[in-house]
Amino acid sequence: MPLFMRRGFDAVSVAEIAAAAGVAEKTVYNYFPVKAAMFFDEADSVLAELLAAVRYRAPGQSAVDAVGTFVTGRGEWAAGRRPEQPSSRFRQLIAGSPALQAQQRLMFAAFETALAQVLADETGVQRGAVEPFVAAVALVGVIRAAFEVSAGGAESGRDMAATALRLLAAGLSGYAVRPGPPPAAAQA
16 A cells, blocks of 8 residues: 555555565465555455445444444554545546446446345345345445545545435435526516
8 A cells, every 4th residue: 555655556666565565466366366456555454344334234324324334444544554545546546447437337346236135135025026136326426425525525435425325314305406496476
């Protein structure tokens, strides 16, 4: 990660990473099938924490609230990490690399599938039902926004997540309602 942060993801070769780690290049590929997987090396633990936050939430707590708790907890966990994730630089590297963007899409698609299964199991709906899938996509979208939307913005990922969670909690039916034509009196 320090190499990526210093020089940019695409400017660092797997051979350089292997040399810095003191291992053979083949050894790196034994652990990471593609270079971009190294950048998102904590994806499995993040997914496990997300699923646990939803699966083991308190009785009466919504999935939206559980994801809010997860996001807050990840923010506290990330303080002082290598680097704090997702830091501004971390997000900029993703925004500047098609390889990282593709890996990120794969990562979040896996998150959506796993979360949809947890929600389907919990609600007892039939396999392939639309509700758990749509809910999972929306909830993972909250986390995804911290990586993608805030890449160039001033708002922190955690603040963006809070805004997104409020939107989901309120429901989307009142969002982006197209206004009608102005009343006739206003036109005159």
